[in-house]
Amino acid sequence: MKNRLKVLRAERDWSQADLAARLDVSRQSVNAIETGKYDPNLPLAFRIARLFDQPIEAIFQDGRG
């Protein structure tokens, strides 16, 4: 699954640690999500969407068109 987390984070000039603190997860989690090595569960995906004030599908794409 692809995502725009890194771009959205960069737009706000946040470090991975900043984003991790805002989402109440570890920095390793943020890194794994950004690099596409781990897909967040639904509650975390909703938290990310709320934090960036965007719908989930605007942040995460399943790569099937």
Place this chain on the structure above:
Amino acid sequence: MVDRRTARVWEYTMAAIVGGAIIMLAPVAFLGRPATRSLIHPDRIVIMTIASALAMGWALVFATLSWRRFDEFAKEGSKFAWYWGGSIGLAATAPAYVFIGLGGLHWLWPSMPVGLPLLRAFVIGYCLPLFSQMIGFAVALALWRAARR
């Protein structure tokens, strides 16, 4: 830099290990050496068994606290590691079990004692954690499914 959540998990882990070890070993310091040369000391057996149970209870409390501090990513990693690492590790012991059970150590080092009582002790020692783990797995899975019906 370690974030607060990860730091707390490490604190709980250390508390589980250090606290558990202290509880488990404290009776040894108080009891000292056995008064007689007999191998079986009922009071020692009871006290040390209770201390072991308390130590595991202590460790379990901190393991629970630690698990609650895990985020989803860490939980997934832990589940993967316990399932695959634990299963493969367990499977890897099977050849060692057969080799030792058939007297392989005595064959390599003839000075090593061999005999039926030793074989029984070895089989019990091997099977106790193996069956406990399998039963624990089955119970945890049953509880997990029951909670999601």
